[in-house]
Amino acid sequence: MSSSSQPAILVLGGTGTVGSRIVSQLAASSHPHRILVASRNGSKNNDSANPRVQHVPFDWHDTDTWDNLFPTTTTANTANPTTNTNITAVYLIAPPTLGAEQVMIDFVELARGRGVRRFVLQSGSPIEAGGPAMGQVHAHLRDLGQRGEAEWACLRPTWFQQNFADQSNHVQSIKEESKVYSATGDAKLPWVSADDIAAVAVRTLTDKVAPNGEYLVLGSELLSYGEIANILSEVLGRKIVHVDLSSAELEQRYQSFGMPEDYAKMMGALDTSVKFGSENRTNDVILAVTGSAPRKFKDFALSVKEVWGSGGRV
Numbered sequence: 001m002s003s004s005s006q007p008a009i010l011v012l013g014g015t016g017t018v019g020s021r022i023v024s025q026l027a028a029s030s031h032p033h034r035i036l037v038a039s040r041n042g043s044k045n046n047d048s049a050n051p052r053v054q055h056v057p058f059d060w061h062d063t064d065t066w067d068n069l070f071p072t073t074t075t076a077n078t079a080n081p082t083t084n085t086n087i088t089a090v091y092l093i094a095p096p097t098l099g100a101e102q103v104m105i106d107f108v109e110l111a112r113g114r115g116v117r118r119f120v121l122q123s124g125s126p127i128e129a130g131g132p133a134m135g136q137v138h139a140h141l142r143d144l145g146q147r148g149e150a151e152w153a154c155l156r157p158t159w160f161q162q163n164f165a166d167q168s169n170h171v172q173s174i175k176e177e178s179k180v181y182s183a184t185g186d187a188k189l190p191w192v193s194a195d196d197i198a199a200v201a202v203r204t205l206t207d208k209v210a211p212n213g214e215y216l217v218l219g220s221e222l223l224s225y226g227e228i229a230n231i232l233s234e235v236l237g238r239k240i241v242h243v244d245l246s247s248a249e250l251e252q253r254y255q256s257f258g259m260p261e262d263y264a265k266m267m268g269a270l271d272t273s274v275k276f277g278s279e280n281r282t283n284d285v286i287l288a289v290t291g292s293a294p295r296k297f298k299d300f301a302l303s304v305k306e307v308w309g310s311g312g313r314v
């Protein structure tokens with residue numbers, strides 16, 4: 001039976017695409033840590049069969065929920081309570097809003113003050129340390145690491161294979177129109193599996209030796225959206241086509257789904273940089289860190305094809 005005195009790994013965004021896979025992989029492993037699964041719905045979901053897994057409420061925009069993660073143990077000297085946290089490592093996933101970098105740095109500092117030693121940040125392949133948004137959090141962790149004040153890693157995954165099954169805009173367009181939309185032209189990307197990102201995350205969260213570095217997490221196959229559409233056609237047994245939009249058209253499309261204008265513009269700009277070759281690269285990070293080859297897009301598509309209203313041949 002697990003107890004609150006056992007060390008814990010806190011997975012922020014723990015119900016999301018990557019976080020949920022980190023939780024599953026940690027829960028299936030022999031690591032003795034408790035696994036704290038943080039999201040805004042928190043303990044409402046506390047139904048896990050595994051006693052090491054606990055859901056906890058957490059909202060980036062409600063600092064009361066931060067404090068609740070780090071209960072204070074009052075010693076005999078009540079004027080000077082000592083803080084006692086059993087959270088040893090935190091996986092950081094940003095909220096889906098721009099401008100969250102200072103909030104994330106504030107959280108890192110609070111957690112460090114409560115004894116957390118290791119932080120693993122999920123950023124993105126386009127963002128360098130010191131760059132915008134998560135690039136600021138990345139630089140903060142790197143600087144702490146250089147001063148020996150924290151152990152850290154920054155994962156910089158490329159575009160997820162799971163986007164086509166998890167993002168409603170893709171699911172709907174494939175299911176209802178047999179189309180995938182982008183503003184990337186014929187440019188190629190090294191689509192990565194969220195399972196592989198999670199596997200890299202688990203290693204960087206749990207390895208005895210501190211990772212202290214960044215990991216560009218890329219798949220091994222370079223595929224354009226047109227080639228993705230061809231694979232989906234093969235898997236679903238019906239023709240799926242790629243619609244190549246301008247950046248402005250893509251921004252309008254995202255806004256029509258309710259995405260805020262600034263976020264939609266950022267997404268359009270990302271597709272434009274892909275169009276000019278920014279993601280045309282692969283590496284061996286997944287194999288080197290996990291010992292397993294990166295998963296292929298067709299295998300992913302076969303495993304989830306029902307979500308696109310399949311029924312065709314393989």
Ligand SMILES: NC(=O)c1ccc[n+]([C@@H]2O[C@H](COP(=O)([O-])OP(=O)(O)OC[C@H]3O[C@@H](n4cnc5c(N)ncnc54)[C@H](OP(=O)(O)O)[C@@H]3O)[C@@H](O)[C@H]2O)c1
Binds near residue numbers: 016018019
């Ligand atoms: N998709 C891609 O291709 C791609 C590529 C590279 C990098 N990324 C980066 O990956 C990150 C997203 O990761 P993901 O796709 O695994 O996540 P996700 O599936 O979008 O899930 C987001 C998680 O964050 C939680 N969350 C949302 N708002 C929150 C808030 N205000 N406070 C606390 N928790 C909150 C959600 O749970 P609740 O809603 O219950 O709170 C959920 O657990 C983003 O930073 C993105 O830039 C994505």
